[in-house]
Amino acid sequence: MIVIKMGGSLGINYEAVCNDLASILKTGLQIILVHGGSSETNLVSARLGKPPRMVTSVSGYESRYTDRETLEIFEMVYCGKINKGIVEKLQRRGINAVGLSGVDGRIWEGIRKSAITIVEDGKKKVLRDDFTGRVEKVNLDLIELLLEHGYTPVLTPPAISYQGEAINVDGDRAAAILASALKVEKLVILSNVPGLLKDVTNESSLVEDIPIREMDNYVKYAKGRMKKKILGAAEAIRQGVKEVIFADGRIDKPISGALIGKGTIIH
Numbered sequence: 001m002i003v004i005k006m007g008g009s010l011g012i013n014y015e016a017v018c019n020d021l022a023s024i025l026k027t028g029l030q031i032i033l034v035h036g037g038s039s040e041t042n043l044v045s046a047r048l049g050k051p052p053r054m055v056t057s058v059s060g061y062e063s064r065y066t067d068r069e070t071l072e073i074f075e076m077v078y079c080g081k082i083n084k085g086i087v088e089k090l091q092r093r094g095i096n097a098v099g100l101s102g103v104d105g106r107i108w109e110g111i112r113k114s115a116i117t118i119v120e121d122g123k124k125k126v127l128r129d130d131f132t133g134r135v136e137k138v139n140l141d142l143i144e145l146l147l148e149h150g151y152t153p154v155l156t157p158p159a160i161s162y163q164g165e166a167i168n169v170d171g172d173r174a175a176a177i178l179a180s181a182l183k184v185e186k187l188v189i190l191s192n193v194p195g196l197l198k199d200v201t202n203e204s205s206l207v208e209d210i211p212i213r214e215m216d217n218y219v220k221y222a223k224g225r226m227k228k229k230i231l232g233a234a235e236a237i238r239q240g241v242k243e244v245i246f247a248d249g250r251i252d253k254p255i256s257g258a259l260i261g262k263g264t265i266i267h
């Protein structure tokens with residue numbers, strides 16, 4: 001069994017991912033697909049007159065400020081348009097996919113950060129009414145039930161807080177904790193870059209191999225959202241996943257390529 005995380009940035013080739021996924025599933029390997037939806041959410045929220053507000057926490061991580069209205073738009077796009085779009089593409093290829101969010105069956109459970117401290121224009125600010133959080137626990141019952149009956153789960157944020165509120169969580173870290181809980185050997189993270197680059201503007205500066213003990217030497221290359229992805233990967237390895245592969249989701253056969261070592265392998 002493997003876990004695949006498909007990013008939500010512009011450029012990801014959904015058709016290629018679904019084609020590849022369908023041919024791998026036919027070999028008998030079980031796959032759980034996790035996806036994001038950030039760029040589409042930005043588009044839709046701008047069209048609805050509520051442009052995204054990205055905030056940077058005091059520790060330097062960027063996230064989407066998610067008030068109740070943003071959460072609703074987030075769900076419309078992630079759980080609606082993107083999730084059902086992927087399920088449809090897989091169904092068309094003969095895969096019996098089922099799309100769920102982390103709220104369904106409490107698959108991804110965690111804490112809601114009721115107040116976050118951000119830095120804006122050099123000043124610290126506290127934001128309340130924010131529905132973001134962090135997955136701490138995976139409830140596998142529903143996933144196992146689906147897998148046992150031959151369904152392919154397609155999962156997306158939000159997650160659910162211990163109090164039962166939907167929370168916006170980082171999809172990479174959610175995929176990482178899921179991979180650990182399922183004790184899979186491999187987690188493949190597809191995005192719109194070939195992997196971790198030493199220089200973001202130069203695609204041939206790919207880092208091909210990162211042994212976990214040397215992680216500290218590589219984190220410095222990751223900027224913006226890539227930082228969270230790398231830390232999520234390190235977490236997954238420490239919790240028992242053998243390999244996390246960052247690979248290019250824009251190309252043909254992106255998953256098969258990743259499984260034979262195309263990309264950045266963290267182990």
Ligand code: ADP
Pocket residue numbers: 006007008009036038190191192193195196197198199200221222223224225226227
């Ligand atoms: P997704 O939506 O696929 O989860 P993100 O957009 O969150 O992906 O993260 C991938 C982005 O991270 C790339 O498009 C790239 O601009 C950025 N990035 C920052 N630093 C690096 C780096 N060192 N190597 C590769 N990508 C990086």
